Amino acid sequence: MPHLIGHLDEQANWSLELSGGEQQRIGFTRALVYRPDWLFLDEATSAVDEATEEALSALLQARLPGLTMISVAHRATVAKFHHRRLTLHPESRSIEDGLVSPARYFGDGTGCGG
Numbered sequence: 001m002p003h004l005i006g007h008l009d010e011q012a013n014w015s016l017e018l019s020g021g022e023q024q025r026i027g028f029t030r031a032l033v034y035r036p037d038w039l040f041l042d043e044a045t046s047a048v049d050e051a052t053e054e055a056l057s058a059l060l061q062a063r064l065p066g067l068t069m070i071s072v073a074h075r076a077t078v079a080k081f082h083h084r085r086l087t088l089h090p091e092s093r094s095i096e097d098g099l100v101s102p103a104r105y106f107g108d109g110t111g112c113g114g
Contacts, residue, residue: 020047028056032063039064041071050077057081 018026024047031039039060045053053075060067061081071078079085087096 021052024048025052025056028060031060035064037066037068039067039069041069041073043073044071045073045078046075053077054081 024044027044045056048056054077057078060069069082071082084097089096
């Protein structure tokens with residue numbers, strides 16, 4: 001994908017030219033190039049496999065150490081890349097706030113937590 005570097009700011013219809021995973025990797029590339037203080041992600045790794053998801057998250061943490069990242073995701077694997085987790089409970093109109101414990105999500109071998 002290096003051939004796309006010069007086109008990061010173009011307003012092209014990327015969905016016709018790139019797969020979902022390629023589009024997501026372009027988004028991560030933009031973050032690395034522009035080095036924001038805050039990064040808001042909504043299902044940012046939904047179209048890539050877990051190994052790529054882990055590599056992208058590790059790259060962000062290594063290259064942007066002061067970054068504040070807020071993500072929305074349905075995959076439990078995303079939790080291990082964050083220090084804190086907010087769980088919204090619409091039925092009770094409450095929010096659960098807590099630190100992320102990798103063992104809580106991955107220690108039982110299921111890949112998800114409770």
